[in-house]
Amino acid sequence: MGLQGQAWPVLPNVGGFDLAQLAPFRAAQPTSQRKIILLKGYQHLYGRALFALRALVLCQQIIRERGYEVVIYSANPEVTIAAQLAAHEANIPIRVIPHSPLEEILRLHGQARVYIGNSISDAISISSLEAMCLGAFPVQSNTACCDEWFEDGRTALFTEPEDPHSIAAALQRALTDDALVDQAAQLNLEVARQRLDPQRLQAQVIDLYQQSAARPRRPNHPGP
Amino acid sequence: MRILFVAMGRSPHTAGWLNLIADQGWDLHLFSSMDNGVLHPTLRNLTFHHSFYVSPPDDPPWLARGVVQRGVRVPVLPLINRWLPPRRQAAAWRKTAQVLRKGYRINQLTRLIQRLQPDLIHALEFQHAGYMTLAARERLLQQPGGHFPPWIITNWGHDIYLYGRLAEHRPRIQQILAACAYYDVECTRDLDLGRELGLRGQSWAVTLNNGGYDVQALQGFRSPAPPSQRRLIVLKGVQNVYGRALFALRALVMCRDLLQGYRVAILSADEPVATAAEVLASTHGLALEVIPPSPQEDIWRLLGQARVYIGNNLTDGASLSSLEAMLLGAFPVQSRGACTEDWLTDGQTGLRTEPEDPHSIAAALRRALTDDALVDQAAALNLAHGQAHFDRAHLRPIVVAQYQQALENSQQATRTV
Numbered sequence A: 001m002g003l004q005g006q007a008w009p010v011l012p013n014v015g016g017f018d019l020a021q022l023a024p025f026r027a028a029q030p031t032s033q034r035k036i037i038l039l040k041g042y043q044h045l046y047g048r049a050l051f052a053l054r055a056l057v058l059c060q061q062i063i064r065e066r067g068y069e070v071v072i073y074s075a076n077p078e079v080t081i082a083a084q085l086a087a088h089e090a091n092i093p094i095r096v097i098p099h100s101p102l103e104e105i106l107r108l109h110g111q112a113r114v115y116i117g118n119s120i121s122d123a124i125s126i127s128s129l130e131a132m133c134l135g136a137f138p139v140q141s142n143t144a145c146c147d148e149w150f151e152d153g154r155t156a157l158f159t160e161p162e163d164p165h166s167i168a169a170a171l172q173r174a175l176t177d178d179a180l181v182d183q184a185a186q187l188n189l190e191v192a193r194q195r196l197d198p199q200r201l202q203a204q205v206i207d208l209y210q211q212s213a214a215r216p217r218r219p220n221h222p223g224p
Numbered sequence B: 001m002r003i004l005f006v007a008m009g010r011s012p013h014t015a016g017w018l019n020l021i022a023d024q025g026w027d028l029h030l031f032s033s034m035d036n037g038v039l040h041p042t043l044r045n046l047t048f049h050h051s052f053y054v055s056p057p058d059d060p061p062w063l064a065r066g067v068v069q070r071g072v073r074v075p076v077l078p079l080i081n082r083w084l085p086p087r088r089q090a091a092a093w094r095k096t097a098q099v100l101r102k103g104y105r106i107n108q109l110t111r112l113i114q115r116l117q118p119d120l121i122h123a124l125e126f127q128h129a130g131y132m133t134l135a136a137r138e139r140l141l142q143q144p145g146g147h148f149p150p151w152i153i154t155n156w157g158h159d160i161y162l163y164g165r166l167a168e169h170r171p172r173i174q175q176i177l178a179a180c181a182y183y184d185v186e187c188t189r190d191l192d193l194g195r196e197l198g199l200r201g202q203s204w205a206v207t208l209n210n211g212g213y214d215v216q217a218l219q220g221f222r223s224p225a226p227p228s229q230r231r232l233i234v235l236k237g238v239q240n241v242y243g244r245a246l247f248a249l250r251a252l253v254m255c256r257d258l259l260q261g262y263r264v265a266i267l268s269a270d271e272p273v274a275t276a277a278e279v280l281a282s283t284h285g286l287a288l289e290v291i292p293p294s295p296q297e298d299i300w301r302l303l304g305q306a307r308v309y310i311g312n313n314l315t316d317g318a319s320l321s322s323l324e325a326m327l328l329g330a331f332p333v334q335s336r337g338a339c340t341e342d343w344l345t346d347g348q349t350g351l352r353t354e355p356e357d358p359h360s361i362a363a364a365l366r367r368a369l370t371d372d373a374l375v376d377q378a379a380a381l382n383l384a385h386g387q388a389h390f391d392r393a394h395l396r397p398i399v400v401a402q403y404q405q406a407l408e409n410s411q412q413a414t415r416t417v
Helices: A019-025 A049-058 A060-065 A077-090 A102-111 A126-134 A164-176 A178-195 A198-214 B012-020 B059-064 B086-100 B104-116 B126-142 B170-179 B188-196 B215-221 B245-254 B271-284 B296-303 B320-328 B358-370 B372-389 B392-416
Strands: A036-040 A069-073 A094-096 A112-117 A137-141 A157-159 B002-007 B027-032 B046-053 B067-073 B120-124 B151-154 B182-184 B232-236 B263-267 B288-290 B308-311 B331-335 B351-353
Touching: A019 A102, A019 A126, A019 A178, A036 A049, A036 A102, A049 A060, A049 A069, A049 A077, A049 A164, A049 B245, A060 A164, A069 A077, A069 A102, A077 A094, A102 A112, A102 A126, A112 A126, A112 A164, A126 A137, A126 A178, A137 A164, A137 A178, A157 A164, A164 A178, B002 B012, B002 B104, B002 B126, B012 B027, B012 B120, B012 B392, B027 B104, B046 B086, B046 B104, B059 B067, B086 B104, B104 B126, B120 B126, B120 B392, B126 B151, B126 B170, B151 B170, B215 B296, B215 B320, B215 B372, B232 B245, B232 B296, B245 B271, B245 B308, B245 B358, B263 B271, B263 B296, B271 B288, B296 B320, B308 B320, B308 B358, B320 B331, B320 B372, B331 B358, B331 B372, B351 B358, B358 B372
Parallel strands: A036 A069, A036 A112, A069 A094, A112 A137, A137 A157, B002 B027, B002 B120, B027 B046, B046 B067, B120 B151, B151 B182, B232 B263, B232 B308, B263 B288, B308 B331, B331 B351
Antiparallel strands: none
C-alpha cells in the first residue's frame, strides 16, 4: 500500500509481559485439568463472539460430559442475551462476567483450559498472548496475525471466524486432546519468555529509537 | 364500546391494527407505552393520551382525522423556542417527570383507567405495554373494591419466544398470561408457548398483528418479470440482539460462484453489517449495496424486483418482511427463528434455515438461486395465500367480531354476578 520508510522489527506493541508478575495468576494444575473455557465476548465491527457461541452449542455434549464451564468476558449486550439462550438451549453452564479489572481476566486465563478469540480482523491479539503466558490453549480466528506467534495444530488452533463448524472442530480437539493442550502450554510459555520479556524488548526498542534518531534525515524538498 | 389501548403510538403495527376498527364508531383511546410524543401519521378516530406533548403546526389535520390529543400541552413560546424547540421542551418535561417520580406513566395509566372505565383494555406488545398494564392492574386491584376490565394482550415478534427464555422477563410474562382474558398471537408457536407459560384466558384467532395489507394495492410494486428472471437478492441487515444478518452475509459469500449478474440490496443494515458488506464487496467483487433508510414503498419496490428475500433472525414473530416478500414474489429464505411455519411450506413456498449456521443458509440460497421452477411456483402460491390470509378486508371482520364477542362475554359475566 505504499510504505517507503523502513520497517521496524516485528515486536509486540503492548510492551511485553512480565512473566514473574503473571505467575501468581497461573493455576498450579496442568492445562488439561482445567475446566474453564474462556471466550472474549466482543460482537461489533470486528468481534464475532456470536459465531463462537454457536460453536460452543455445537460442542454441548463434550462440555456437559466433561464438566466444563464457559466464561465470557467483555460481552456486548447481544452476546449476554445470546449466552442465556445458548445455555438454555444446550443445557451447558455459561457465565457472563461483568466488566472486570485486568487482574481478574488474567486469573481466568490462568484457570482456563481453552481461550477462544474470534474476530474478522485483529493484529497480534493481546488476549491470545495473555493466554499464551498463562497456559490457556488458544483457539483463535485466523484473521489475527497469530501465525507469527503460534503454530497451528501444535501451540494453538486457527479457525475461520464466521464458520461455527470450523470453530467447533477446533474446540472439540482442544477439549479432548490433553497432550495437545499440556504440551502447548509449555511451548507457549517458552515463546513468551523469549519474545515477550519486557527487559529484552526494552533494550531492543531503545536501540531502535537511537538508530532511527541517528539516521540522516531525508530532505523534505530536493535541493537545486 | 370503549376500548383503551396501551401501545407504541408511533408504530405502524399499532396504526395498522387500530385502523381495522377505526370506523366502527367505537370510543377508542390510545395510551402510548413509549411516551415519546409521537403518533403514527395514519392513526384515525381516537383519543391519544400523552404525558407532555407539543401540537405540531399541522394540528388541524389530526383533528380532521378524528385524533384528539390529551395530556399537558407544552406551550409554544417563541422566545424559548429559539434555543430549545418545543419537541425538546416536551422531552425535557418527560425526563424531569421520570426523575422526580419513578413510574409516573404507570400512575397516569392507572388514573386513566379509573376515569375512563373502559369496557376492554388491549395491550399491544408485552415488554413495554404489557408490563405497564400489569403494573397498573396490580395497583388498581390493591385498592378497596378494585376492578380491572377484561384485558387483551397481543404478542408481537420476540415478546415471549425470546424474552420468555430470559430469567429477568419470564416471571412478568407468566403473570400477564395468567391475568389476561384474551391472548392474541400471529402464529401457532406463540400460542403453544403462551399455554406452556401459563395462559389461562382464551386465545384469539391466529392472524397478522399489523393490521394486514391491501394486497391489490401492493401488486403495483411488483415487477412483471417472474421471480426466476429477477437478478436482485434482498437481505435484511439487522444484526443485534435478535438479528443475525452477519451469518447470512457469510452465506452469500459461500454462494459467490452463483452471484454473477446479481445485485444484493441490504435493508436496515446495522453498522457492523454495512462495514462487513463493504469489506466483502471489495474482497470478493460482490455487488453488495447498503440501502439507506427508505420509505416503505421503496422497500416494497425492491421486494417486487427480487428473486430471493433473506430474513435471518435468532427470534422473530411472523416476520413482516417475509410476508411482504411472499406478496411481492420474492422467494423467502427465512430462518427458523421467525414463526413462519403457519405461512410458509418449507421446500415449496420458502426455505427455512438455521439462523446461526451459514452452511444451512448457503444451501437454501443455492437452491433458491438455481431452481427456477421452485421460485416461480412459490410466487404464485404465496400470492394466493396472502390474498386469502393477509388482506385487510379478510382480517377486519374477524377482528371486529372478536372485540364484540369480548364485550358480550364481559357484559354476560357482569349480569351473572
